[in-house]
Amino acid sequence: MKIFISIIAYITLAPFLGAILAGVDRKITARMQGRVGPPILQPFYDVLKLMEKESLVVRKSQNFYVVFFLIFIIFTGTLFFSGKDLLLVIFALTLAEIFFVLGGYKASSPYSIIGSQRALIQMMAYEPIIILAAVGMYMVTKSFYITDIISYDKPLFYFLPGLLFAFIYILPMKFSKSPFDLAYSHHAHQELVKGMTTEFSGRSLAMIEVAHWYENILMLGFVGLFFANNILIGVALTLSIYFLIIIIDNTFARVKWEMALMSSWIVGLLFGLGNIIFLFFVLR
Amino acid sequence: MSYLKRSPWVIHYDGTSCNGCDIEVLASLAPRYDLERLGVINTGNPKHADIFLITGSMNDQNREVVQNIYEQMPDPKVVVAIGICATSGGIFSECYNVLGGVNKVLPVDIYVPGCAARPESIIDGVEKALKILEDKKHKLVAMGLGTEILAIEPANIEDAAEILALQKLAYQSEAELYNDFAFPPLMQTLSELKEDFKTIIFFKAVMNGIIIGSVRGYVKDDTCYIYRRIVHPIYQNLGIGKKLMNEIEFHFGFASRFEVFTGHKSKRNINFYERLGYRMFKCEKVNDKRHRVYMEKFADRI
Structure with missing residues (x-):
């Protein structure tokens, strides 16, 4: 019954929370740049407007992939928030992302293809760190189940500070923020128009936006696992990490894909794998 | 909202x-x-x-x-x-x-x-x-x-007055473009238009009982001549002109060649016809202010 409630809560509340977070993000970004900024509810207005617009497609199947992107993101989120296996969550999330990349390839515009290729490179960059984070959590709590991980009596970041750092390092890729907004971004017109989402318009673009809200909440939930033993402190720290990501977004320029890939692997190896090797000797 | x-x-x-x-x-x-x-x-x-x-x-x-x-x-x-x-x-x-x-x-x-x-x-x-x-x-x-139903249907002689009023409204912008207010569509009288109904097929676009667009055409020697495609200014750019063209081309589907003409400065009309598959083949001088551009399309291209 509890699982059922958490699934319903995620499906209904996550898009609202995600949209409000996106609105707060735009407001804070505007204030950092000395602007007034749009209203907090602006992301809702954007999506509702997109629903009213005509949907132009290059190939019909591109929208089909976007539908599956949304469905699998929701599926992944429900797995996560109902406390299921963390590994399954990671693989389902990868599958969802792959659907999105396929949609970008299917649209066959040069910009969306460049965006899709960069999205694949980004996946190569962040997937090892996400899997290492799951491994680190397993080594501490002896379980891959999220219910067991959150009921562990000490906060996990005591044991996994390196992994937390590596995870924060790759978070801008998942939120598609500078310095890693290579695949698609509102701020890269000259370089790649709108990247993967270039050829999507109207309803399918609205679906992509909603899927991102779900995904952002899921990723913040993942960050929250590091501080899960106290809910209030956990939420506060997770939100402050989100704020940190916004500051990073406004501070750094976009990097090249080589830099994104190499730096995240170096960070993953040094801090992620280093942390796990350290744990291996300490917890033995 | x-x-x-x-x-x-x-x-x-x-x-x-x-x-x-x-x-x-x-x-x-x-x-x-x-x-x-x-x-x-x-x-x-x-x-x-x-x-x-x-x-x-x-x-x-x-x-x-x-x-x-x-x-x-x-x-x-x-x-x-x-x-x-x-x-x-x-x-x-x-x-x-x-x-x-x-x-x-x-x-x-x-x-x-x-x-x-x-x-x-x-x-x-x-x-x-x-x-x-x-x-x-x-x-x-x-x-x-469907609260505003757009119907494209053949017009008859009772519609002549309404079509003439629309024609004079729609051709204003063209007349301004060439600074030529002695434009034949603006000079046409009701009796002349009624005379046309005997030989020419008219189509009208009707919304809420009001005629907002019209086109006319006839067939001679296996060629369909389409002309005076008009749409009310506030209803322009909503695809009504294209619907009218499709309707009249469908009606004269037996013709092997379609011909339209427009003024040489009316770039938007020329582009419109090019998108429908028409190609320019002749340019003729009408008077000092205006040249007429003729465009054609063959049936196998439709």
Whole structure:
């Protein structure tokens, strides 16, 4: 019954929370740049407007992939928030992302293809760190189940500070923020128009936006696992990490894909794998 | 309620502007004026945009680019011409390579004059464009829902007076374009038009019981001659002209060749017919002010 409630809560509340977070993000970004900024509810207005617009497609199947992107993101989120296996969550999330990349390839515009290729490179960059984070959590709590991980009596970041750092390092890729907004971004017109989402318009673009809200909440939930033993402190720290990501977004320029890939692997190896090797000797 | 007003995404194209207006467009997005507080995002992608901001005059090289961007934008959409060059060609309008303002190429909804246009007036133009955007949305929704049913049907002699009134209204802009108010469609009398009904097939586009568009044509020697395609000014750019053309081509489907004509300065008409598969084959002088461009299409191309 509890699982059922958490699934319903995620499906209904996550898009609202995600949209409000996106609105707060735009407001804070505007204030950092000395602007007034749009209203907090602006992301809702954007999506509702997109629903009213005509949907132009290059190939019909591109929208089909976007539908599956949304469905699998929701599926992944429900797995996560109902406390299921963390590994399954990671693989389902990868599958969802792959659907999105396929949609970008299917649209066959040069910009969306460049965006899709960069999205694949980004996946190569962040997937090892996400899997290492799951491994680190397993080594501490002896379980891959999220219910067991959150009921562990000490906060996990005591044991996994390196992994937390590596995870924060790759978070801008998942939120598609500078310095890693290579695949698609509102701020890269000259370089790649709108990247993967270039050829999507109207309803399918609205679906992509909603899927991102779900995904952002899921990723913040993942960050929250590091501080899960106290809910209030956990939420506060997770939100402050989100704020940190916004500051990073406004501070750094976009990097090249080589830099994104190499730096995240170096960070993953040094801090992620280093942390796990350290744990291996300490917890033995 | 429509959310178009709350989230207008713009695309900005620089025709042959001196960059004065471009810088003012970007200035209205920058911190001092901050258009984003109204939800405006500069998308750089026509497929995501609602408002097309154009600066600079049109010429033969950027004409196709501008049309391409316009056609990639999903409906509903509005065009805002910013600066005096985009409005009328400005001081460059007499240049041999300048076609004139944006309205020579696209249907412009809002003109923002100025050299350069001030950010305040650009913001005002965008604000006014939002109202038009919403009107267009209502019309599209009404047509989609069937509350305003658009019917294309054959016209008969009782419609002659209404069609004549519409014809005189619709041809005003053409007459202004050539500065020739002795235009045959404007001079036609009711009795002449009634006479036409005996030999020519008329089609009408009816919305809410009012005729808002019409086209006529006849067949001679296996060639279908289509002419006087008219649409009420406020219903233009909603695809009604295309529906009329499709209907009359379907009606005369047995003809092996279709022929249309238009004035040499009416670039938008020429582009419209080119999109329907017509090709130019002849240009004839009518009088000092006006040449007639003839365009044809063969049945196997349909």
